[in-house]
Structure formats: C-alpha cells, structure tokens
Amino acid sequence: MIVDLANTTTSKVSRRIISLREQGGVIALGRVLTLVVVTKSGLEEEAIEAANLASCEHPCRIIVLADAGAVAPTRLDAQIRVGGDAGASEVIVLRGYGELAAESESLVAALLLPDAPIVVWWPHGAPDNACQTSIGRIAHRRITDSANEADPQRALANIRRTYQAGDTDLAWTRLTNWRIQLAAVLDQAGGSPITAVTVEGACDSPSTILLAAWLHRALNAPVTIVADPAGTGIRGVRLSRASGDIQLSRPGLTVAELTQPGQPTQRVSLPRRTLQACLAEELRRLDPDEVFGETVRSLGTATDHPDSPVIVTGSAGPGRDRDRSSLITV
CATH class of the missing domain: 3.40.50 (Rossmann fold)
Structure with missing residues (x-):
C-alpha cells in the first residue's frame, strides 16, 4: 500500500x-x-x-x-x-x-x-x-x-x-569476505613469516586502499598496491614469504582461486557483495566498528611520512605506470 x-x-x-x-x-x-x-x-x-x-x-x-x-x-x-x-x-x-x-x-x-x-x-x-x-x-x-x-x-x-x-x-563492508578468507589462510599457514604484500585492484577503488591498510596493520609488512585502471574492485592479493607465496585471486565476479606452496589450487566462493547484503551487515551491529576506525585512521601516512610502507604503482602491464602522487597511499 x-x-x-x-x-x-x-x-x-x-x-x-x-x-x-x-x-x-x-x-x-x-x-x-x-x-x-x-x-x-x-x-x-x-x-x-x-x-x-x-x-x-x-x-x-x-x-x-x-x-x-x-x-x-x-x-x-x-x-x-x-x-x-x-x-x-x-x-x-x-x-x-x-x-x-x-x-x-x-x-x-x-x-x-x-x-x-x-x-x-x-x-x-x-x-x-x-x-x-x-x-x-x-x-x-x-x-x-x-x-x-x-x-x-x-x-x-x-x-x-x-x-x-x-x-x-560500505567500501569497508564490501571487504568482509576478503578479510574472512585471508584471515583463515593466515591462521592455517605455517612456515616463514609474511615479508611483503601485493594488492591488485581498481585504481579508484576505496576498498582496495582499505584492504591494503588492513593487511599492513595486521602483518606489519610493506604493501604494494598494483592499480588496474581497466578493472573494477579487487582482483587479488599476494602474500610473499621465503617458503613460497600465497595468492588469492578473483579473475571473475564470483569465484576466487587460492594458491599455496605444495598444495593444489583451491576454488573459493567469493562473490561481489550486493548493496542489500552490505547494508544488512551494518544494521546487524550498533556498536562502533573499532577495526574500521583503526584502519581508516591509518590512511595517509605516505603524505605524512616520506618512507611510507605502502607503495602504489600502475598496472602490472608494461607502459601503464601511474604517478604515485595521483593516488591515495596508506
């Protein structure tokens, strides 16, 4: 009615x-x-x-x-x-x-x-x-x-x-499934510690920036954002370590591939979240999201400190580098 x-x-x-x-x-x-x-x-x-x-x-x-x-x-x-x-x-x-x-x-x-x-x-x-x-x-x-x-x-x-x-x-809320999968991988991963992180995603995606900031805070490792001007959203994450890299990549819209040393490639359900799902998650909790607060407040250190632990580059393809100053860094 x-x-x-x-x-x-x-x-x-x-x-x-x-x-x-x-x-x-x-x-x-x-x-x-x-x-x-x-x-x-x-x-x-x-x-x-x-x-x-x-x-x-x-x-x-x-x-x-x-x-x-x-x-x-x-x-x-x-x-x-x-x-x-x-x-x-x-x-x-x-x-x-x-x-x-x-x-x-x-x-x-x-x-x-x-x-x-x-x-x-x-x-x-x-x-x-x-x-x-x-x-x-x-x-x-x-x-x-x-x-x-x-x-x-x-x-x-x-x-x-x-x-x-x-x-x-909601750029943070869209990362929930990525953070769940990466946290599960890190809980199970043994061997040498993570020494570097690479996040690939759209060059104008705030979710890409927030994921990079969250990983830096969680792992205390330098992070490189490979900005893909032709894509949308997050494409993948690589966790580098001496015993072999761990990579979670999503070439399409719904399924990601998890690659770990000595293990077969796993296919993981990782669909892009709908607006309804993101809003429902935010309505589920009425207390402050402290992790988001800590992560978002950590942004901008590249402009505050010349030796920023996070670097933004252009696409992995040749001839497509972008001026670092044109992008937010964390």
Missing part, C-alpha cells in the same frame, strides 16, 4: 501512520531501529529497495529524506509505504523543497521510533563531516559509501580526517 500526502507536515504524516495501523494493522511491530536515508530526489529507489530487503533481517522504520531542490518554493511532500511495498518495515519518503530540502533533525524528530537506535545512511553525497550533521549528531551509526562519490579517494581521505566512533563506510 502506498499513500501520498502532498504539501504536508511531519505531524500529519505521523497521524496518518497511526491511522493506517488502526485500520488494518499493516505496520510491522517489534522494529529494532530507525534507518534514516539521506539522498536526492530521483536517486532514492535503489536505496529503498536495499533497505526493504535488509529489513527482512532487521525490521525497522525507514525514513527517506530526498532533496527535491532548494530553489523551489518551500513545501514538503510525503509518501507512506506499508505492507508489500515496504518489506518487513514501513517506509516514509519525505521530499523537501526550498528550505526543507536540506537534511534536518526537525524533519524526522516526530517520526523516530521511541527508545530505538538511529542509523543514518548517505548512499550518495556523503557530508564533509557525518558526525556533525544535524541527523548525524543523534545517530548511533553513520554509514557512507565513498565508492559512490565523484572522487572516491578524496571521500575516503575525508572520512579519515573526520572519523568518529560510529562512522563506517
């Missing part, structure tokens, strides 16, 4: 939700949190679809603040989605015009679930300082997606500069 309310107020929206519950009991109860999605009008549907699917695991109230244009006359249009149009949640879409186009705590205050945690997600257009925005200040978790920004590396550097406990980024 979809109910449209033109030129309305949040108090009227709240009363209409109560009326819908009294009439049909179609609103999911037992909700565990309020998810506030801050985006632009026209870009909200993908985020709503992912949030609806994630709500099957985490029943919640979804409030979407869609910037419909600051130059238009000030007004607020709303849409309430319940039942089959809202997964296991209820969706409230607020399209603000004029002075109501900017995100504001006052727009959502009357619609927040009482005594429930608040998570805010910027699928596009991450703010300069998520923790200091009007809604970010009242949120328990703040989710951005640097991969969706016009300059992903600059967005990642901005997160490093402004990081506060409770901040996270």
